[in-house]
Amino acid sequence: MTRQPTKPRPCTDTDCLGQHAPAERVALAMSLCKSRGVQLTELRRQILELLWESGRATGAYELIEALKRKVARPVGPPTIYRALEFLMSQGFVSKIESRNAYVPCAHPERDGDCLFFICNACGSSLELTDARLERRISETAARLGFRPTRQVVEIQGTCSTCHAVGSETR
Amino acid sequence: MTRQPTKPRPCTDTDCLGQHAPAERVALAMSLCKSRGVQLTELRRQILELLWESGRATGAYELIEALKRKVARPVGPPTIYRALEFLMSQGFVSKIESRNAYVPCAHPERDGDCLFFICNACGSSLELTDARLERRISETAARLGFRPTRQVVEIQGTCSTCHAVGSETR
DNA sequence: GATACGACGCAACGTTATTACATCGCCGAA
DNA sequence: TTCGGCGATGTAATAACGTTGCGTCGTATC
Numbered sequence: 001m002t003r004q005p006t007k008p009r010p011c012t013d014t015d016c017l018g019q020h021a022p023a024e025r026v027a028l029a030m031s032l033c034k035s036r037g038v039q040l041t042e043l044r045r046q047i048l049e050l051l052w053e054s055g056r057a058t059g060a061y062e063l064i065e066a067l068k069r070k071v072a073r074p075v076g077p078p079t080i081y082r083a084l085e086f087l088m089s090q091g092f093v094s095k096i097e098s099r100n101a102y103v104p105c106a107h108p109e110r111d112g113d114c115l116f117f118i119c120n121a122c123g124s125s126l127e128l129t130d131a132r133l134e135r136r137i138s139e140t141a142a143r144l145g146f147r148p149t150r151q152v153v154e155i156q157g158t159c160s161t162c163h164a165v166g167s168e169t170r
Numbered sequence: 171m172t173r174q175p176t177k178p179r180p181c182t183d184t185d186c187l188g189q190h191a192p193a194e195r196v197a198l199a200m201s202l203c204k205s206r207g208v209q210l211t212e213l214r215r216q217i218l219e220l221l222w223e224s225g226r227a228t229g230a231y232e233l234i235e236a237l238k239r240k241v242a243r244p245v246g247p248p249t250i251y252r253a254l255e256f257l258m259s260q261g262f263v264s265k266i267e268s269r270n271a272y273v274p275c276a277h278p279e280r281d282g283d284c285l286f287f288i289c290n291a292c293g294s295s296l297e298l299t300d301a302r303l304e305r306r307i308s309e310t311a312a313r314l315g316f317r318p319t320r321q322v323v324e325i326q327g328t329c330s331t332c333h334a335v336g337s338e339t340r
Numbered sequence: 341g342a343t344a345c346g347a348c349g350c351a352a353c354g355t356t357a358t359t360a361c362a363t364c365g366c367c368g369a370a
Numbered sequence: 371t372t373c374g375g376c377g378a379t380g381t382a383a384t385a386a387c388g389t390t391g392c393g394t395c396g397t398a399t400c
Binding site: 341342343344345346347348349350351352353354355356357358359360361362363364365366367368369370 | 374386389
């Protein structure tokens with residue numbers, strides 16, 4: 001994972017027009033954990049921070065490498081996966097199944113699964129909730145007598161930035 | 171993979187009320203390949219058949235085992251993955267990303283990605299196309315300037331059958 | 341202090357997928 | 371006929387992703 005400057009950047013949630021620094025994201029997670037009575041330990045905090053700094057979906061083993069550089073501590077796979085599991089259980093992180101990679105979530109306070117637009121060129125992922133889409137899925141599920149527990153909706157393609165760059169160089 | 175009888179069974183496409191034997195599915199694939207000018211080789215055909223016989227999402231290494239039993243031929247991972255790639259490129263098979271497993275597709279003649287309802291209890295997967303859902307996704311993508319190439323929509327949960335069984339035994 | 345519990349460390353291993361290169365059969369051109 | 375070319379498959383090794391099992395450590399509680 002390439003280290004990025006720890007600066008505010010456009011929100012990955014497409015409904016949100018604001019800019020947020022990783023520190024802000026982590027602070028929100030910390031306060032949520034406090035109110036939920038769970039521990040955002042140093043390790044978990046660092047992983048969440050790395051994910052926010054990364055700017056793209058990041059693999060578990062990339063996180064191991066990044067942690068090595070960041071805290072000069074060897075961290076084994078089980079440790080990373082346990083931390084990721086915790087972060088996912090709290091809604092701070094989602095797994096991008098089609099890439100075996102993990103992204104931080106912009107709105108951990110609201111539950112429900114997100115929709116992701118993932119750029120094949122730059123690896124960026126855009127997070128979005130779409131109530132109508134969720135409703136449509138729920139209706140279909142109900143019609144089938146199916147009880148959903150998790151929705152995986154990942155749209156792969158080319159983001160507007162990469163498409164623009166691609167056509168310039170053509 | 172447990173071998174199943176090669177018999178007609180309810181269509182995995184929820185829009186289709188018919189029953190189809192694996193052989194019928196394979197025959198359709200063969201004729202499509204012929205008209206498309208691509209080769210459905212013996213190996214590819216056998217893999218597609220195994221997937222139809224399986225009745226649930228099947229892993230690549232499960233297919234290797236199944237082929238060993240079926241044709242007494244050792245088949246390495248690259249071979250399987252190449253065949254799966256071909257079958258996916260022709261729309262005969264889809265990958266269930268959230269399970270690292272593969273399912274046969276009921277309607278290879280129509281392009282576009284499907285929606286899957288995957289039962290965590292029995293592993294069955296229900297395939298469905300939903301034009302309104304696709305349109306909704308396309309619209310959202312267009313609004314973002316995003317150009318989709320592939321949609322991964324996988325709804326995990328409990329199917330009606332498993333839910334019924336679960337409540338009986340409770 | 342004894343105990344219990346959650347978080348982390350660590351070695352080993354299991355599963356999924358890819359790389360790199362060799363081989364084989366078929367087809368068309370010299 | 372022989373020679374390339376090409377698509378499909380074979381093979382060994384390795385990469386990438388994830389889990390199991392068990393031990394340790396700190397902290398809170400009794």
